Amino acid sequence: MKLGKFTIKKPTKRQVMRFLLNSLIIIAGNAITAAGAVLFIIPNGFTMGGTTGIGIFVRNLISESVVWREWVVSITVYAVNIALFVVGALILGKKFAASTFAGTLLYPTFVAFFTYINDLYVEANGAPIGVAGEMGNPVVAAICGGVLFGLGISFVIRVGASTGGTDIPALLLQRFFGTPVSTTLTVLDTVIIFLQFTAPEVGLNAVIYGIGINVLHSVVIAKISPIGMRRTQVKIISNHYLEIRDIILNKISRGVTVLYGQTGYLKEDCHMLLTVISPRQLVPLKAEIQKIDPNAFMTISEVSEVRGNGFHTDGVEFLMPEEREYLTIVPPEELEKEKEDAKD
Secondary structure (H helix, E strand, O other): OOOEEEEEEOOHHHHHHHHHHHHHHHHHHHHHHHHHHHHOOOOOOOOHHHHHHHHHHHHHHOOOOOHHHHHHHHHHHHHHHHHHHHHHHHHHOOOHHHHHHHHHHHHHHHHHHHHHHOOOOOOOHHHOOOOOHHOOOOHHHHHHHHHHHHHHHHHHHHOOOOOHHHHHHHHHHHHHHHHHHHHHHHHHHHHHHHHHHOOOOOOOOOOOOHHHHHHHHHHHHHOOOOOOEEEEEEEOOOOOOHHHHHHHHHHOOOOOOEEEEEEOOOOOEEEEEEEEEEEEEEEHHHHHHHHHHHEEEEEEEEEEOOOOOOOOOOOOOOOOOOOOOOOOOHHHHHHHHHHHHOOO
8 A cells, every 4th residue: 555655565464463463462561560569569668769760759749638648659650651651752752752652651650550459458457458468568569569570571571662760861871872771860869869868757677678779670671581592602623514414404403604713722623603593493403513523622602692694593594405505614725735736
């Protein structure tokens, strides 16, 4: 379909399914993040970073006698998120806006939703979910809140989206001053946590719990978000590299690169195979290499993420001819020698 100068292609079924799945993950991630904050962190009076921390700070400045006090957090998060989103969209562009828009509105919406759920629970049981029963233990509540908060953000990051908020100032500082995003976020969260210490009835314990929650959800994000994306990189040096190459391409169904090298001490020519496989393919590969060359030198390392052909699915199909002619890498000095022999 043509729209003016632009041609709009009809999305494939796979693209539609992927979009729907990513949308569900973004929604679920924002819901889990909001649940961790509203059900466990806020009712126990803990501090935390991000726009939620700013909302908690504003809430703590308002008297407990005010009826709508518990809704201040969601209102503040809405206001700050939208303001930061507008600034980010104007400076960072449309691509940023597209990946951040959903989180900018979804997260405060779920904060408001779980605040309502918590109010209903208080009316029925006399205490919030994160305070009543066994959850009344502050350590348990802090762990639950930190894990849920980190888990939700991990889901959002996993599909390349963002929850907005303080991510935006961090991205702006990275663009204009080259400051690492992680460093900026850590500094911002720390400042926001200690800012809450100035509010009435916020003690040192709340700040310490807030720092612990911040560290905990950061660890959860670091561990959870790369799940399913990690791969194993294997480097193999062997005189039987052609046979091992054949095994990697046909039995393991992975790509392989042949690199020319030289040993450091004897300065002998050698060939190294470089391949990236899934963790479950490592054991079969090692077994096959052991059969071909028990003395093969291997280094195995984990890579956090791999992009490119062959890693959208679990394996790669190679169309190889039945009779293969291997390309042997010849060092430049040998080529010169062959040319001289041919002249003679």
